[in-house]
Amino acid sequence: MKVQLALLIVAEAFMPGNERMENNIVKKHFSYKVASLVLSGLLCPLCYGDDSVIIVTADKTEQRLEDVPGSISTFSGDELERQNIEDLETLARKTPSFSFQSTGQSGFNPPVVRGLTSYATAFSSSMLMVVDGVPTLANQGFENSLVGVERVEVLRGPQSALYGKNAEGGVLNIYTRQPDNAPRMHLDGELGSRNKHVVRLDAAHPLIEDTLYIGVAGQFREQDGFIHDRYNGSWADDRKSYDGRAVIRWTPDDKSDISLRYSHLNYRDGASLWGSVSAPRYEVSSGTPGWNRSEGETVSLDIAHHFDSGISLRSITAKTDYYDKLKQDSDFMPAERFFMQRDYHLSNLSQELRLSGEQEEARWLIGIYADKTDNDLSFTNKTPLKVKTTNSALEGSSLSLFGQWLQPITDEWSLTLGGRIEHDQIEIKPKDSSAKSQRWQQFSPKVSLQYRWMPEQNLYLSYSEGFRAGGYDPFASTVNYPAYSPEKVRSYETGIKGLIAPIHLRYSVAAYYMQINDMQVQQFVAPGVTSITNAATAHSSGLEASLEYWLNEQWSVDGTIGLNRTRFERYRDGNNDYDGNKNPYAPDLTWHIGVRYDADNWYANASLDSVGSIYLDPANKYRRGSYQLLNMSASYPVNQHITLSAYAQNVTNKHYDAVGFMNGNVTVYSPPRELGMRVSYEF
Template sequence: MKSAWLMGVSVWAISGGLAAAQSTVALPKDNTAIAEIVVTAQKRAENLQDVPVSVTALTADTLSARGVNNVLALNNIAPGMRISANDAAANPKIYIRGVGLSDFNPNASSGVGVYVDGVYIGSPLAQMAGFYDLAQVEVLRGPQGTLYGRNTNGGAINVTTKRPSQSFSADASVEYASFNAKTVEAAVGGPIVADKLAFRAAGQWVKDDGYTYNRVTGHDVNAADHWAGRLSLLYTPADNFEMLTQVSRYVNRGDAIAPQHRALFPSTAAATGPNGLCAPSAYASGACADLLGYADTDNNSRALDANLEGKDKVDLFGASNQATWTFNGMQLVSVTAWQWAHRNDLENTDGSPAQMLEINYRSRQRQFTQELRLQSDNPSGLLNWVLGGYFMDETVQDNTRQDTLRDLRPLFVTPDNPTGLSLENSVAVFGWPYTQKTKGYAIFGQADYELTDKLTGTVGLRWSADDKHMNYRSQVEDGLFVLLTSDQKKTFSAFSGRLGLRYAVSDDTNLYATYNRGYKSGGFFGGLATTPEEVEPYDNETLDAYEVGLKSEFLDRRVRLNVSGFYYDYKNQQVFAQALRNGLTVLVLDNAANSKVYGGEAEITARPIQPLTLTAGISLLHAKFGEYFSEGQDYSGNRLPQSPKVTFNTSAAWVAPLANGASIVANIDANYSSKVYFDNSNAERLSQDAVWIAGAQVSWRSPDQKIEAGAFARNLFDKSYVVSISNIDSLGEDLLSMNRPRSLGVFLRYHY
């Protein structure tokens, strides 16, 4: 390691902005102590400061103050976490400490697991939904292979919704903002049978007019339009038993992503860069064009030319049942869940007015999961333990169609070829229908034992196996020609585990050192393939993580400081990369590299005086490929995609009481990300330079805390930057997904 071990900042966790202020409002007026935060990172309720894991816990009020209504809005709120997307309503690209995956195919699995109320959301089609009526979001950094299982070698996002209670409550929120954006959320709950059965019903509706102007049609595009609902029932017939049953639905009918177009083929020597593609200075000059001669030359990132305005239609359904029996100092927990996801996304993939590349993504996924845990129920005992088993049955069906170079068909029309099909020139509709079936199994256990009054040891082990069956075909013109067929089965199994020590220096300070092994299951590529080699199964990737950390509170709990340093040995890394096949740019997934990742984080929360809460978090990251060659290119030593060297976030919240008992609440927040590469090549054109983003919110709260009204600004200084880039060199273009512009709005919230 060349660079110094970095300190890790994991404190934002707990309070953050408005949340911190609200969580401490009930304290005595002379009490400036920071409120305790309870997390379930280890499958049981614990004080965040006692958990030997890097965890950031975001309360519902923090999320509300930041305008978080989907997983993308969590980007950079926790140190070391980056989230982006090239799609409107599916397939978020989630990275923690440089570990993740950019594969957007529906059978792919990220290296960061997403869990909602204990249920694993395995499908990337379903990970953008469900962010409403939340109690808390926990971001667990580092491998979570013991208690959470496969596909969590980067970490996990643990979402908890608000539970039913025996007290009647109602919540409502209305928000109006720029681009005619409307967000309405409501929830109501209370007893059905006193002390036995309670309910909570919650819903969300989001709609706006879009923030990008289409010069071809005169319409605004990139518009949002989705709704969601959730019904929860909590059954408590006895003191030692409870059952939480939930049913949820999500429907998206918003626009498909409409990216910015950047032409790459130069027409003059002066416009040619050293790599033979367009020089950066000539991107909007008119001296560069794509394969069909189009170029966007106005340098306006909020306008484009698109012949097709598609919709990203996503339908989700979920049902779950979590039952907990408590007996003889133990708990038996059963979590059963059923989910399905349907997607039909028609997009103008080339981002131009020509019919050069248009893709219709059509996918279906269904999943049944069952987890059974037997665990101790004695937090103050010498030994805390959990034993469990897990089963998953998943089917993914995909029938995506890619219409390539349709505008060139007239050149190939003959009496014998009236459609103008030219397979040798990639002028065709390509499809790759497949069905992948997976049955997953796991058994696991973890124990924490107090070796002394101050020293606690942890040991955990998990064995997992996935039986996968992939039936795949790639074809042309809906089966007129079949390019490839494949029917393969393979079992991918692995051990993951955890070893750790936690030393209580004092009641307010803990030191910990851990070793964790995580893994991401191998599988089969789910994109367009034309050769047998492309559909050969790829292997598991593994990550051995070593971490040391400090969790502390001092100055009478006015300051909370959490730091950590880590080192990862990342092997058989699954890499999503570009390749050229028969003159067409395609994407492939393979075990292509090993990497060394190290760095650190730190989070701090401070409450110097009662009305003011300050938070900050920083991540310093070294994440580079080891030896890595792809398609004849040497990428050894390049930075991992989506892995900025430095990220930083900060916020301040001020609660000013008024004479009549009401209060004024002011929040400001900012975050920073250093330069990010979007591609393994680390090409400068496929990167985004460092960027700062700021936001603010001010509100008035009634004396009884039931009503809050205010105004907000998100992306306060209207920064314009790239969140993701898809490069299609063979067609002479890059497709740039841009951030949302500045949003100014007002809101009204009610709580009873």
């Protein structure tokens, strides 16, 4: 006990100057901390585990993870690699109340967070993805490589006060590694099931020491499919993709940091993971070959400058383009009777400018954001009677002003006030009709009250509002392309979180209730014609918890759970009454548990991830059952440069097909078990 008290006193003495307020709190509550250690009975003579402070930028300013008054999960780049997390869907399974809709198509991944979902034809998602400050506003292109990533932050709950439209359910923030004076190179090759081969690279090098640096990252992936096409005797769903990213960073002095980034993503896939609901599993007989030729690219300029006054400036200018190009058989028969084809070009030009600083003990932020969107959309639907192609252009613009003020009230209490006023305009230009436009103005407030009841232990209450952008349904030509309004969410949340370093435990628990108004849903607007309308209201409530616990120097465990109940309060679709039904694609339960063992010269992971059952339609007629996936991986460093790794995903070969997709006509197949090995070289 004396040794541990001495360690606490020494740690307190060497606290950085910018943590003086925290230091005062430590002094005030030191006796309580000692008492908690004695009561725990878990004191140990040696320190172990990852008790380090985690810094996040959830509120667009740097904060310790435990100080953020909201629900947030973080993953470092090392964690992603060690847990073999290669894509966003795998990452979501380790995050409470976060999943993706089952589409079976690369590059098209509608997110589901706290029961909030969106439709494919809405061209706006229920969660915002932000990569190095650049937003992705639609479900198309909601995918990003995790090669060369510094960290990922998953914010749950409405975030529109700082992030604007389409952050009604949360924000997925991805931060890539920045090059600096330290040269680095990480190169690995991977072989796996179904002739899978992957090559990845993450490298950086200074061009001029302390001034100019360059970094590159990317990967090439190729793998045979698992759906047998009996018509031509081949695999229908082969996968092939490559992505790359480059950054040039310039630091002319110790106060300026300028980065020019470029990224590119390209798919050369076969068909979607689709099949007939009545055919044998993993078999089709498609006379119409399916393919996915989608690609995207982003160019951005990121400027940061710190003035002598203590004020910081941040400017992010970006241009993104995503080309969603896909053809898919939808009856899986030799005759070419039914198929669908998309040819979309989604373009967005955005600019964000913000200032942040401190006023005595308070911290503030103010900013302005503007964007311009141009979407050219062509959709073809083939039936035995006709081929119908709809061509439209959607053009939109946004202008918003946002700000936040964090005010300490006492050593224990603090108050955060934030808000955003946003003006959105959208215009549809159909090829076969006259143009129409709509305007909306939204105010999204945020209020949170935080109580630090012990050092690094926080309790918070918050109220926030969020919204998903309104628009036009570009494919409802028979009813003259009706408009729909923004979907609005009001959220009430309370939570407790903290880091108990002496017993090596990091935890968080949150409970929330959300009221959803003007819900964007599909509705029959004419006989045989559906369109997106604001025809429903709903509520969502839930409980989330996560923990990380280090048992000793070798063993650690982590776990998450998300309980959610999202139900329609009122939803009428013609003669159909969906009151009380579940929102499609929203699971009531998600959970994850992981175990990790670190030896002196190797490590191993095992995790069990579970996603509850979902319905695929508002009538709750078609369903995908709950499932659990067991994943395992291990790594052995041969020397300081070379590491050998092996992994097994879906060890038990669990089937979790979505039967009844596309109004009961399609099964979206789940991938089978996958085994693989990887060789990594690093210096």
